[in-house]
Amino acid sequence: MERSEYYQADVGMFFGEKKLEQTLYERLFARMEEAFPDALVKVQKSQISFYHKHLFSAVSLPVRRKKDWPERCVVVTIGLSHPLESHRAAVSVEPYPGRWTNHVLLAQEEEIDEELLAWLREAYDFALAKGGKKQAGAALDKGAAAPVQ
Secondary structure, three states, rough: EEEEHHHHHHHHHHOOOOOOHHHHHHHHHHHHHHHHHOOOOEEOOOEEEEEEOOOEEEEOOOOOOOOOOOOOEEEEEEEHHHHHHHOEEEEEEEEEEEEEEEEEEEEEOHHHHHHHHHHHHHHHHHHOOOOOOOOHHHHHHHHOOOOOO
16 A cells, blocks of 8 residues: 555554554554555544545544543544445434445454445445545545544
């Protein structure tokens, strides 16, 4: 997976003292790197973004928590054409018609499973099919950093 020369340092700064969250991210990243070797990863201020032509997923730290959310977790944001019909979807919003931003919480390594990877594959394929439509990527950028309640 393509990344900047400062990727490791940037990831360390992104997570700071949140070592459990960083470990979860690194396990997810390893699976994503295997599944999407031609993707690009960018560490940004509020999220770590994954692209292949367009943004298809992001990982962030929760900004607003619901009461039933785990105390320590990461938010995996998945851009799809539909809401996730799963108990694992913490939040799903439709910022644009036919463009859904779905947030899935990861609190344990076991949650990085084939179901999650299938959703990420679907998001990857959906991003590729968008062609010149850039607004969905912008919607994912907006939705990933601050999941709504």
